[in-house]
Amino acid sequence: MERYQHIVRMQFYGHTHDQYYSVTNSITNPDKHIHVSQIGPSVTTSNDKNPAYGYMEMDSEFLVPLNYEMYAMNITEANINDKPDWSSNYINYVKDYNLTDYVSPNEMHALAERVGNDTTLAQLFNWDMPRKKGNFDEYKTTAKAAKELGCMLATSETFEANACNGVSDTDWKKDPS
Numbered sequence: 001m002e003r004y005q006h007i008v009r010m011q012f013y014g015h016t017h018d019q020y021y022s023v024t025n026s027i028t029n030p031d032k033h034i035h036v037s038q039i040g041p042s043v044t045t046s047n048d049k050n051p052a053y054g055y056m057e058m059d060s061e062f063l064v065p066l067n068y069e070m071y072a073m074n075i076t077e078a079n080i081n082d083k084p085d086w087s088s089n090y091i092n093y094v095k096d097y098n099l100t101d102y103v104s105p106n107e108m109h110a111l112a113e114r115v116g117n118d119t120t121l122a123q124l125f126n127w128d129m130p131r132k133k134g135n136f137d138e139y140k141t142t143a144k145a146a147k148e149l150g151c152m153l154a155t156s157e158t159f160e161a162n163a164c165n166g167v168s169d170t171d172w173k174k175d176p177s
Contacts, residue, residue, distance in 0.1 A: 005034045009063055013038070016042075017130075018129040019091070019131065020129055021037060022152070022156040023036055023153065023155055024036070024157075025160065030155075033105035036103060036104075036105050036108045038056070041070055048130070050075050050089055053086075054068060054071075055069040055071065064102075065103050067094045070128075072086070073086050074088045091128050091132075097121070109154055116146055116147045116154070121146075122141040126139040126149065
């Protein structure tokens with residue numbers, strides 16, 4: 001990604017049925033954040049998650065992403081009312097997470113660090129991953145879990161994530177789980 005970062009502006013992934021992102025850092029300078037991969041939601045229900053679709057606002061001149069928005073349906077309400085409402089569980093990254101530099105790699109890395117250090121923000125992010133399924137209080141997050149989530153978001157590289165979590169390469173390779 002580092003070599004082609006001027007061409008590849010964004011990557012989109014799916015299949016996890018969760019909605020989150022991952023920052024790609026420079027190989028030669030891991031403190032330089034060069035890319036963001038958006039792992040999008042699923043429009044199918046799976047593992048007790050609300051269906052959703054994502055919308056990406058782009059800068060038309062520079063072709064860089066400005067904002068991620070998710071439109072989710074509360075599947076429980078849709079079944080009760082026999083009518084889907086795709087705006088009932090709306091998520092807006094810039095507004096909901098107080099981003100100042102849109103969704104740039106630096107801004108998203110800074111968000112990952114905030115998530116890792118703030119259990120309430122981590123709780124919000126955890127609740128947003130399945131698109132506000134259930135009650136917010138069900139997603140209460142410990143400091144350790146917040147740190148792990150922040151580390152997951154802050155890098156797409158396994159060894160960097162392990163180092164962020166305080167797991168050495170040798171410890172990680174020995175762990176059978």
